[in-house]
Amino acid sequence: MQSSENWEQGNDAGLEAVSMKLKRILVPHDGGQMSDKALLYAEELAKALNSEVTILYVIEEIEVPATLLLGNDRIMIAKARRSIARELEQKWNNFVQGKVRLLSSENVKATSEVRVGDPGEQILKFAKDNKVDLIVMGSRRLEGMSKVVVALGSVARKVSERAPCPVMIIHSSHTHPTWGMQED
Numbered sequence: 001m002q003s004s005e006n007w008e009q010g011n012d013a014g015l016e017a018v019s020m021k022l023k024r025i026l027v028p029h030d031g032g033q034m035s036d037k038a039l040l041y042a043e044e045l046a047k048a049l050n051s052e053v054t055i056l057y058v059i060e061e062i063e064v065p066a067t068l069l070l071g072n073d074r075i076m077i078a079k080a081r082r083s084i085a086r087e088l089e090q091k092w093n094n095f096v097q098g099k100v101r102l103l104s105s106e107n108v109k110a111t112s113e114v115r116v117g118d119p120g121e122q123i124l125k126f127a128k129d130n131k132v133d134l135i136v137m138g139s140r141r142l143e144g145m146s147k148v149v150v151a152l153g154s155v156a157r158k159v160s161e162r163a164p165c166p167v168m169i170i171h172s173s174h175t176h177p178t179w180g181m182q183e184d
């Protein structure tokens with residue numbers, strides 16, 4: 001490991017060693033502001049390390065209570081679920097293409113993927129299957145009634161505890177790495 005003196009002298013061998021290992025960055029995105037913040041961090045990292053970014057959107061399966069299934073047509077319910085998933089995927093693709101173009105304009109190789117299922121499980125599976133080197137994700141920070149108890153959101157918690165790679169979690173209080181000011 002390099003000393004801080006070497007960093008101060010402009011020796012970037014440590015950065016080169018890190019960049020060799022962080023080629024694939026995954027950004028799970030739910031369409032929200034915290035996911036956008038995480039994407040900004042991933043963009044800065046990708047530019048500095050010459051990494052590629054994959055933006056992953058997970059469509060949660062719609063659970064149908066068993067009591068509804070007893071009196072309804074199961075085939076019609078299955079068709080409706082597939083139709084909703086297709087519509088969500090189409091809306092996501094329209095939304096994410098702007099983000100991929102923006103990253104590309106910043107010379108960051110970017111792609112997007114869509115999965116259906118439990119968000120935490122799908123993020124973990126994608127990371128493992130695609131040999132992701134780093135996951136950068138936003139978290140809403142759940143607060144208890146007294147605002148003393150603060151915890152990660154359930155998806156961020158699951159991913160951070162079980163990921164096959166390092167996880168960077170961006171909270172609302174974090175500032176963008178290049179802006180130098182806090183956002184609300």
